[in-house]
Amino acid sequence: MKNYTLGINTGFAVNRYSEPEEWTDIVAMTGAKNIQFTADILNVSLPDSVIRKQSAKILTECRAKDLSITSTFTGAFTRVNHLAHPDKDTRKYWIGWFKKFAELTVSLGCDTMGSHFGIFTHKDNSSKDLRNERLSQNIDGWHEIADYAGSIGVRQILWEPMSIKREQGETIPNCRELQNMVNKGAPLPFKLCLDVDHGDVSSPDPDDTDPYKWLNAFAEEAPIIHLKQSSKNKSGHWPFTEEYNKEGSIKADEFMRFYDKLGVEKCEFILECSFREREPADSSVLSALQDSVAYWQPYISG
Numbered sequence: 001m002k003n004y005t006l007g008i009n010t011g012f013a014v015n016r017y018s019e020p021e022e023w024t025d026i027v028a029m030t031g032a033k034n035i036q037f038t039a040d041i042l043n044v045s046l047p048d049s050v051i052r053k054q055s056a057k058i059l060t061e062c063r064a065k066d067l068s069i070t071s072t073f074t075g076a077f078t079r080v081n082h083l084a085h086p087d088k089d090t091r092k093y094w095i096g097w098f099k100k101f102a103e104l105t106v107s108l109g110c111d112t113m114g115s116h117f118g119i120f121t122h123k124d125n126s127s128k129d130l131r132n133e134r135l136s137q138n139i140d141g142w143h144e145i146a147d148y149a150g151s152i153g154v155r156q157i158l159w160e161p162m163s164i165k166r167e168q169g170e171t172i173p174n175c176r177e178l179q180n181m182v183n184k185g186a187p188l189p190f191k192l193c194l195d196v197d198h199g200d201v202s203s204p205d206p207d208d209t210d211p212y213k214w215l216n217a218f219a220e221e222a223p224i225i226h227l228k229q230s231s232k233n234k235s236g237h238w239p240f241t242e243e244y245n246k247e248g249s250i251k252a253d254e255f256m257r258f259y260d261k262l263g264v265e266k267c268e269f270i271l272e273c274s275f276r277e278r279e280p281a282d283s284s285v286l287s288a289l290q291d292s293v294a295y296w297q298p299y300i301s302g
Contacts, residue, residue, distance in 0.1 A: 002265055006293065006300040007034025009226070009272040011075050012285050014040040016275075020054065024061040026286055030293040034068055036224070036270045037108060038075035044100035055107050070268060071158070071224060072105040073193070074115040083141035084118030084134050084168075095141050102149035112223070113149065114158030114193050117142075117168045117178065125166045139182050146188040158193040158224060161214075163200055170200040171208040172217050179221065192218050195226040195272070196250055197237065211250070212258055219262045226272040227296065237274035239288035240295040256299040269300055 008030065013023035018041075027035055042054050062069060082094040098115075105113040118138040124130040146157055159182070161169030169175040175192075182190045199209040207213040211230070215222075229238035229248035238244040240252070259267075271292050275281045 002260070004266075004300045005034055005070075005268045006032055006296055007036055007070060007268055007270045008032045008289065008293075009036040009073065009270050010038045010041050012273060012275060012289065014038070014075065014077070016282070016285065020058045020061045024058070024065055024067055026289065027067055028065040029286065030289045031297065032271070032293050033066065034070045034268060034270075035062070036272075037069045037072045037110075039072070039101060040075035040077045042104065043077075044097060044104050051104065055104060059108065069108045069110050071110055071112040071114060071270075072101065072108065073113070073158075073160075074101075076274075079116065079119070081119045081121065082115075084120050084124070084138045086121060086124055086130075086134065091137060091141055095144055098141075098145045099148045102145065102152060102154050105149075106153045111153055111155035112158060113154055114160065114224070116162055117159045117182075119168075120166045122166070135181075142182060142190070143186055146186055146190070150188045154188065156189045156191050156223070158191050160193040160195060160226070161198055163198045165200070170198075171203050171205065172213060175214075175218065179218075192222040193224045193226060193270075194218060194222040195228075196255075197226075197228050197230040211255075215259060215262060219259070219264050219267075223266070224268045224270055227269050228272050228274075237272065239271075239273040239275075240292040241288050242291070245295070252296050252299050269296065271296070 008027050010023060013026070017023040017026060042051060042058070044051060083091055085091050085094065102113055120131060120134055124134045142157070149157065159169070161175045163170055169178050179190070179192065194214055196211040199214065201209055203209065227250070229240050229244040230250050231248060238248060271289070273288065273292060275285050275288070
């Protein structure tokens, strides 16, 4: 029997619902059980005493509401160069940051952490030699993190293919190449978090913006898939509400029929919806998440 589960990424809560009791209430009210916890909710650069206090509160609230944190991930405020930064000391800082993030991951009771791979500056991305140098440093940094993370209980690290060359993995061939490179000699398995709204719209190959082509290529290596309603120009991060479903390209029944045929036995589907700090979006988060969960629940039982 296939094991498909549905969860919510906590990006919706950042600066909007800061107390653990509040954002866990919202997740619970949607009917979802799984949480992908984003670093922006509890940045590990904060003092250890703050992290211990907040993580304990988060666990208490999750247990009381029958919720599980099944993975951790970087978020909008940690979408920076990190391991691809041109400055050595800055890269060193971020290696330490990710080691602390691994510690937080384990303390929250899960064994999977993830991030975008690393972002190149325009200067580095425009020079073949500099780009190759940064990429090598980027991979070395991930391997150092994986070595430590594995020693404390992390089982796998996920990276998310993005939509432009500077952010890496933006086309199917580039994603395959980077996936092979980072797994060569890696202390832990590096797998993918696929996003149905990503892919390079400037690519001459239409496959690179087709979520079904990405699934064909990588479904077996992607234990998590980010769901959001998508448009032709990939500008969404929309919820699955009646309004956005009318013009969006992701149809749950069609999507899951296709996915079922791929032969993947286990996958976690994570709603990664964003809401602008504008009205009415800012006040519609709960209802939009409830609608989104209800839209997918007939096709994803867990």
